[in-house]
Structures are given as C-alpha cells and as structure tokens.
Amino acid sequence: LDKLVTKRWLSLVLMLASAFVLVAKSFAHAFLDHALPAVGSTVREAPAEIKLWFSEKLEPAFSTAEVEDAARRKIAAATAKVDETDPTVIRISLPRLAPGTYRVVWRVLSVDTHVTKGDFTFDVGP
Numbered sequence: 001l002d003k004l005v006t007k008r009w010l011s012l013v014l015m016l017a018s019a020f021v022l023v024a025k026s027f028a029h030a031f032l033d034h035a036l037p038a039v040g041s042t043v044r045e046a047p048a049e050i051k052l053w054f055s056e057k058l059e060p061a062f063s064t065a066e067v068e069d070a071a072r073r074k075i076a077a078a079t080a081k082v083d084e085t086d087p088t089v090i091r092i093s094l095p096r097l098a099p100g101t102y103r104v105v106w107r108v109l110s111v112d113t114h115v116t117k118g119d120f121t122f123d124v125g126p
C-alpha cells in the first residue's frame, strides 16, 4: 500500500511541475535580445538603420519604436517597422544623424498578447 501511495504522490508532483513549466512558458514576453547599433555602443559612422531583435514574435500593428536625440526630441523622420520576413525584428530607418547620443524607445506586443517596453542609448561618434 505504501508503495502505491508514494507512486500517486510522485505522479501528482510531476503533474504540478509540468503545469508550472507550461505557465512559465506562457509568460515568455518579448524582450529585446540585442540591437544594432549595440545597446550602449558608440558607432563611428551614422547608421542608416537600427535593428532590434526580440525574444518573441511581435504583432506588427501594435509594436513600434522611436528615436530621440540627447534633448529628448523625437526624430520624426525615423520610421519603425516590424520586419516582414522575421516578425521578431524591428527595423528603424534613419535620416542622417549628427554626432551625439540617441535613445531608442520601444514598445511591443508579442503574439502571446503581452506588452513590454524599454529603451537604450547609443552614440554616434564625431
């Protein structure tokens, strides 16, 4: 009898454990994995575009990014778009950037319907 009870407990524990794994998986929101120019980096030449790689697929209609200069003024001509062939990527096409510090502010909706946001800076060298 003891053996049977132990077995039942074990299967219950295993069931709970796998349930927790499932829950943890469904909370895998889209976070910035890496970017180009890299987060916190200094580039010698003004980039023509910024690329953001996320950990999950994004909903294009509700995922966007903006670029601000050092005075926190929005660079209006910088336009962000989720990549058509890779929905984990946002591309921001840029006008010619003068040397200085720029902040990229992103807000995305992943396909699991969770919104995440964040920002980082990079520098364009003189």
Ligand SMILES: [Cu+2]
Pocket: 026, 027, 028, 029, 030, 110, 112, 113, 114
């Ligand atoms: Cu999520």
